[in-house]
Amino acid sequence: MLSKTSKPYLLDFVKGEVILFDKPLLYSSFDVIRKIKKIIRIRKIGHAGTLDPLATGLMILCTGKKTKEIDQFQNLPKTYSGTMKLGATTRSFDLETTVDHVFDISNLTHDTIINATKHFKGEIMQFPPVFSAIKIDGKRVYQSARKGENKDIPSRKVIIYDFQITAINLPFVDFIICCSKGTYIRSLIHDFGKSLDNGAFVSDLRRLKIGDYHVDDAINFAEFSEIVNSAEKIVLE
């Protein structure tokens, strides 16, 4: 496992490494793979769960033979912290697209907001956002969405293990959510806004944990390059 505490001389990306990576803002998950590939010049690499460009935080990357273990990481529950903005919706359910509807939030109280989380605990059904990487008829749905078409995406069952409101400063509400594989936080927040007869979208999102792996142990691009460089030096010596 390549994390903040790893020893560079033990690295073998072909045989397989698991990397705890802290994705920066605005990079797509694929951007991350592409950039890591450039640094270590390896063909086989994958990740255990997409993070939206506007989200930051933990991604688990697997290289070489370790790509076989991706599923195992993918199935782990995930924990996110974030901020939603009430009183408006966007088509992407975050700020990748601009606001399309606004709502009056003057009647929302702290109690109604906190109580509304109850409807979203345990097993729930949700529709993935139209701006998502899901494929329908072999096409990514976000490609149709960008053209303005709306494909029917089937709803799916996910489990919300925990949903806590950590701070309220209207229109902003901070939350922590722990959920099963395949959960779209953007959809959850969109539905949360709806349940208040209002609107909501994700303003900030950070993945803190995948299973027991924590973003505090994850490395960024600079740290990754540094570890790889020092590993190469050791090999040359």
Place this chain on the structure above:
Amino acid sequence: MRVFTNKSNLRSELPNPVVTLGTFDGVHLGHRKVLDKLINVGDKFNREVLVITYWPHPRTILSPENDIPKLLSTLENKIYLFEKLSIPNLLIIAFTKELAEKRHDEFVTELLVNTLNVHSVVVGYDHRFGKNRTGSFDYLSENSHSFNINVFEVAPFMLNNVPISSTKIRKALIDGHLDYANQMLGYHYFVEGKVIKGLKLGTKINFPTANIALDFAKQQLPKDGVYLVKTEFDNLSFFGMLNTGENPTVKGKGRSIEVHLFDFNGNIYGKKIKISFLKNLRQEKKFSSVDELKEQLLIDKQTSLEIINSNSF
């Protein structure tokens, strides 16, 4: 860090920058959330980043005289804090009545579009601009296509369910909640002043003190009382105890700020001194005799040394 005060020739230096704007008084954790996002956006688009700040503080120009806030940072301190956060470029815009009269659309077109040719702008959730503070993230976002500027909003930094703001930090300092103020700032609150001659009364009871004149009389001081402080001058650093207040025990002395430095013996008159407030030791109180005061000062010193040794500040 490059500090610019003239925006007209900036376009050649920073052709298509990612910017943020704000007053940034105190450069607190909420501001740092904005600055982090600024750096992120700059990295991703491979653009120079630029922080635009106003000086003087808009409220010192716009507020009625009895409502002008004391400030958390002087311009010099703000520059120092930005530098410490590795901000590469800073533009200081003179805040004038004339600037305050500009409509928000004029402000954006003139400054962000025509003068700076901005690529992206990162704004804090509570940032307002233009006459009567009518411009905000919503306005920029709605018009991002016509301005050809990407717009990013930064949600508030919440601490104990409260969004951090410069106003809250000022209030915490005034109310005597130094720890809370320091927590919101993300560093120990500091002021800078000059050592001046005092009445030398402290020397008589073996607690010599340096009297401090603040460089900037408009800077917010914590509530009257006794504080554990860290002082810095001439690249030296000493812990000490500071008293700010009316000096109730010593008749006729009036309001002052004085510091007793631990393990220091020397003449520092006229020197520029930086004072960071680490811990509130106690409130200022009136003693019936100078001996009683001295006794209390010995206790204060003991408390201070314990705090320093246990690193609990």
